[in-house]
Amino acid sequence: MLQDFISLIFPQNCLNCQQSLISEEKYLCTACKLDLPLTNDYKNQSNELYSKFAFEPKVKTASSFLYFHKGGITQKLLHQLKYNRKKDVGVLLGSLFAPQLSHLEFDFIMPVPLHKSKLRKRTYNQSEKIAEGLSKQLDVEVRGSLVQRIVATKSQTRKSKAQRWNNMENVYSEVKEEVSDSSVLVIDDVITTGATTGMLCQRLVEAGVADIHVACIARGK
Ligand SMILES: [Zn+2]
Incomplete structure (x- = not known):
């Protein structure tokens, strides 16, 4: 029973190739870890993801x-x-992503918030977990309650990106705490169009932040 309990918390096989893991490995075997499909976006400032945010100078x-x-x-x-x-x-x-962001300067990490209905269902915010791994490696604090997601789903429009950002009802509340002149790393799990993350950036700009860095684990299709 104890072994079952342990395997439940620490899975014994690699989540990718199913090979059994050795004691220092967690979730991924060393081979799969070395084989991660890295974008190396951090080396190229004008990458595809950045192009979605390029019109916001902050x-x-x-x-x-x-x-x-x-x-x-x-x-x-x-x-x-x-x-x-x-x-x-x-x-x-x-924690694996952290070394790629260590050259940036930011005062805190802001995980993209989930709407409370989704949070209730999932029980945790996955972006907050990613932020936790970054925070441990980079020794920068996580501020997870600066804004709330107030609209659960966004309506799809055919407007251009800029129009969408400006005219759509913002799905996030205003920033509730003092953040002026600070530099923020916004972390999300997947960014697809960039529209909702853009709205979050808009709230940060309204609150007077100096700089924003956006990061995600993967770009959605
Ligand atoms: Zn593996």
């Missing part, structure tokens, strides 16, 4: 950690994190 950098392929390792890991209650996969991803 967004200084944007980087995605991994490529997303259907059935690939990134999808498997994110699936475990979001739908199989493996919250520590988020912490692991954050």
Whole structure:
């Protein structure tokens, strides 16, 4: 029974290739860890993700950690994190991503908040878990309650990105705490169009932040 309990908390097989793990390994075997499909966005400031935020001058950098392929390792890991209650996969991803963000300067890490109905269902915010892993490695605090997601789903529009950002009802509340002149790292699990993350950036700009860095584990299709 104890062994069952331990295996429940620490799975004994690699989440990607199913090989059994040795004691220092957690969730991923060393081979799969070395084989992660890195985008290396951090080396290229004008990457695809950044282009989604480029018209907001306060967004200084944007980087995605991994490529997303259907059935690939990134999808498997994110699936475990979001739908199989493996919250520590988020912490692991954050700690693996951290070295790529260590050259940036920011005062705090802000995980993209979930709407309370989704939070209730999932029991934790996956972006907060990623933020936790980053925070441990980079020794920067996480501020997870600056804004709330006040609209659960966003309506799809055919407007251009800029129009969408300006005209759509913001899905996030205003920033509730003092953040003026600070530099923020916004972390999300997956960024697809960038529209909702953009709204969060808009709230931060309204609150007077100096710089924003955007980061995510993967770019959605
Ligand atoms: Zn493996």
